[in-house]
Amino acid sequence: MNNKFRCNCPITSALDILGDKWTLVIIKQILLQDKKTFKDFTNSEEAIATNILTVRMKNLVELNLVSKSKLPSNKKSVYYHLTEKGLSIAPIIIELALWAGETLKPLNSAMVEPRKMGLNQSNKEEYINNLVANYKEKLATTMYIKS
Amino acid sequence: MNNKFRCNCPITSALDILGDKWTLVIIKQILLQDKKTFKDFTNSEEAIATNILTVRMKNLVELNLVSKSKLPSNKKSVYYHLTEKGLSIAPIIIELALWAGETLKPLNSAMVEPRKMGLNQSNKEEYINNLVANYKEKLATTMYIKS
DNA sequence: CCGGATCCGTTTCGATACTG
């Protein structure tokens, strides 16, 4: 485990992990858009290239933010899901959503727009708690084969 | 103004602006570490290269997240400071700090470690409010020449 | 088909030397 952190600042180190073009987009897709399989991600509106996705997923699994499993119903697909550690990124995603909602107003025509999600400054704590609880609930009631 | 956003998802668009290796590090340095001048940033522990810094700062100024001024006391230095819009990124920075504090514990030996900052989950709202208020106060009492 | 690997051209990054 070589240290690939720029320096010993925690925020900077967090950005060494999360601060690239795709990592947080992938986590957003899992958390808010119900994406699960390799194909879900490559077919998303962001259209991540397969080679990039492979590398990012590998990193996320190594960091224990995402875990890989298989669904018994569909043995050909891989089921990517967030770990507890991955779920702890939810507040960052929500703050990004709120910031975009306030600052990038002109382009708020999308599905994951805060208002359409029922998200705003005053309910964000509760929103995050529900989001995480719902995700855990969904995971707990999903049959999958750990790999 | 060409649209350089990947898609119409606000979160993804936010990441098109903030989701690179340096942008949020720079904002962190201004907000939490009192960095102001070109030299402050290149001399930081992150040691950003001068060419990269130039491009990032240009973007941040164009996006109106950062503003460039000069200090009358030191006319050779450029004084970079956050705009109102730039200050609205504070909650994202704080969530990154908290996430790193919890998830990257092994390397929490740095200055900007949440505990040393007196930051924790239960006081984060207040912490952000104080941080922003203090920054504004400092800016309001600083003599500088708008450019 | 699905998940992923490989290939390869293009873009971006980044260390350093240099300039006004």
Added chain:
DNA sequence: CAGTATCGAAACGGATCCGG
């Protein structure tokens, strides 16, 4: 001190191929 210029290194990304 605040940037530019240069140039090699790394990352991105489209197309295509491959194994199960």
